[in-house]
Amino acid sequence: MNETMVCAVGNVATQPVYRELANGASARFRLAVTARYWDREKSAWTDGHTNFFTVWANRALATNVGASLSVGDPVIVQGRLKVRTEVREGQSWTSADIDAVAIGHDLSRGTSAFRRPNKEGDTTASPRPEPIWETEPESRSLEVSQQQPEPAGVT
Numbered sequence: 661m662n663e664t665m666v667c668a669v670g671n672v673a674t675q676p677v678y679r680e681l682a683n684g685a686s687a688r689f690r691l692a693v694t695a696r697y698w699d700r701e702k703s704a705w706t707d708g709h710t711n712f713f714t715v716w717a718n719r720a721l722a723t724n725v726g727a728s729l730s731v732g733d734p735v736i737v738q739g740r741l742k743v744r745t746e747v748r749e750g751q752s753w754t755s756a757d758i759d760a761v762a763i764g765h766d767l768s769r770g771t772s773a774f775r776r777p778n779k780e781g782d783t784t785a786s787p788r789p790e791p792i793w794e795t796e797p798e799s800r801s802l803e804v805s806q807q808q809p810e811p812a813g814v815t
Contacts, residue, residue, distance in 0.1 A: 664741040666758060668693050668713060669766060672733045678726030687722035689729065691715050691737060691758070715739070717760045724777065725763060734766035 670693035678687045695708035715737050717725045729735065739760040746753055765772040 665738070665761075666741045667736065667738045668758065669736050670694065670713075670734075672729050672731055672735055673712065675731055676725050676729050678722060684719045685722040685726075687717045687725040689715055689725070691735070711756070713737075714755065714757045715760050715763070716757060717763060720777075721760060721763065725760075728765075729763070734769040736764050736766050738762045 668691060670691045673690040673692040676687050676689040678685065691713045692710055693713065694710040696705050697708055698704075699706040737758055737760055739758040739762070742757040742759060744755050744757070
């Protein structure tokens, strides 16, 4: 079956609602996605139309959404787009939902601290030591002196 996969970048518009259901955890929130464009006349960025999506998360993703997101957070949501049209009291209503596969904070607009959830009954988890990314100053100067420049290619 073909599904419409989308990636939406926007802000959390409503507080996520978390529920424990018979078939597992579920969470939902509204996502506001506003287009921005450069207005040449004003020489400034201007907000365009805002689209709202209801984002649905299930199981572990729902649990993490409930613990991690709040109103105003910039997020990136990837999932299946579901567009529904229904008639209520004689009026036609159209809604767009995203059945989320992945949700994360948008790091181009801020920072985030990732934490893995503790597994139930896992008491042996110990923090790993920070890897040493830099070499010692003495060995670094030795490496630099041993390097020879490569000849430039002529075309």
